[in-house]
Structure formats: C-alpha cells, structure tokens
Amino acid sequence: MMMIRKEKAIIRFAAPSRNQLKEIILPMFREVCQDSPEFPKPVFRAQDNAIIFREGKSTESRIVLAGCDDSESIERLRGTGADLAIITEAGSIPRLQYIIKDILMPQLLTTGGKLLVDSTPPPDAGHYFNILCDEAIAEHNYAEFTIDDNTHLDQETKEAFIEELGGIDSTSTLRELFCKR
Numbered sequence: 001m002m003m004i005r006k007e008k009a010i011i012r013f014a015a016p017s018r019n020q021l022k023e024i025i026l027p028m029f030r031e032v033c034q035d036s037p038e039f040p041k042p043v044f045r046a047q048d049n050a051i052i053f054r055e056g057k058s059t060e061s062r063i064v065l066a067g068c069d070d071s072e073s074i075e076r077l078r079g080t081g082a083d084l085a086i087i088t089e090a091g092s093i094p095r096l097q098y099i100i101k102d103i104l105m106p107q108l109l110t111t112g113g114k115l116l117v118d119s120t121p122p123p124d125a126g127h128y129f130n131i132l133c134d135e136a137i138a139e140h141n142y143a144e145f146t147i148d149d150n151t152h153l154d155q156e157t158k159e160a161f162i163e164e165l166g167g168i169d170s171t172s173t174l175r176e177l178f179c180k181r
Helices: 018-034 071-075 096-108 128-138 155-164 171-177
Strands: 010-015 043-045 050-053 061-067 084-087 114-117
Touching: 010 018, 010 096, 018 050, 018 061, 061 071, 071 096, 084 096, 096 114, 096 128, 155 171
Parallel strands: 010 061, 010 084, 084 114
Antiparallel strands: 043 050, 050 061
C-alpha cells in the first residue's frame, strides 16, 4: 500500500458528496487496518478533511478527501503533486471532466501518479464517465465487475436483488447490477 511504502504520499480521494465519501472510505479503512498489527492506524483529521498515516512524524502520508457536491468542495481537491487520485461513483458527479482535466491530472504530472475512476454507469448516456469508459476500453485499462462476479452473494440473493430492481430486463438491473451503459 502506497501510504506505507512511500514517505509523505498524497492521495486525493473524491466522491459525489462529502457525506458519501465518509460513508465509503472510513469504514473501508477501519476494516483493512483492524487485521494488520504492523499497519499504522490511520487517523481521520476533520480540520484537514484527511486521513493521516503516521500522524506527527516526518514521513506522514495523507489521503485528502473531497466531496464534489459544490464548487467549493471540488476546489479542495487542488494541491501540488499527488501520487494517486481516486474518484468513486464518478457517474454521479456532474462536473467530472473539469475535476479530472483541470484539477487532478496536473497534480499527477510531476509524480508519475495514477488516476483511478470507478462507478456504476450513469443514467445519462451523455455523461463524461461514459467517454472515460470508452477510452479505457480502447487502451485496455478497463475492468468491469457485475453482480455475477460477487463471490459473497449466493444465487438466491442475486435473484432477489434482480427481482427487487424490476427483473432481469429492467433498466435498473442492467445498469446497477450488470454495468450496462
């Protein structure tokens, strides 16, 4: 994990809203860190809206969190170099192209950093996320995971979810469970 291997690593992590981001990333980090005694326990520092690793040490690394629900929040993603930028649920972010091209990509230039973008397909076929998917497919940098790839669900549960979303041919099922754009 980059936060351990690289001193003073900076990761920018964005989601559609600040609340959604905390619901996604904080529980994930608690789960990852609880089983690893040698893993430095991350600290969430609200005043910085960041998860800090090795707090107070010269090797301190951080994950800077930002919601994308308003212009002020989006601008919090700005900074100097970043080692990694992650955008989750990108299909729900209206200004996605601006965030990627104007804010995050320039931060990755000097570090050789990477950009990871994930999402369920957006309901709007013209959303910028779909353009990113087409580019990623053409460059062989695309991964897709459907409900059938989830090994934690039994067939009965999968069928119940499909039924709940309107059946196998419903728009919601195809988009949410089978990644159809």
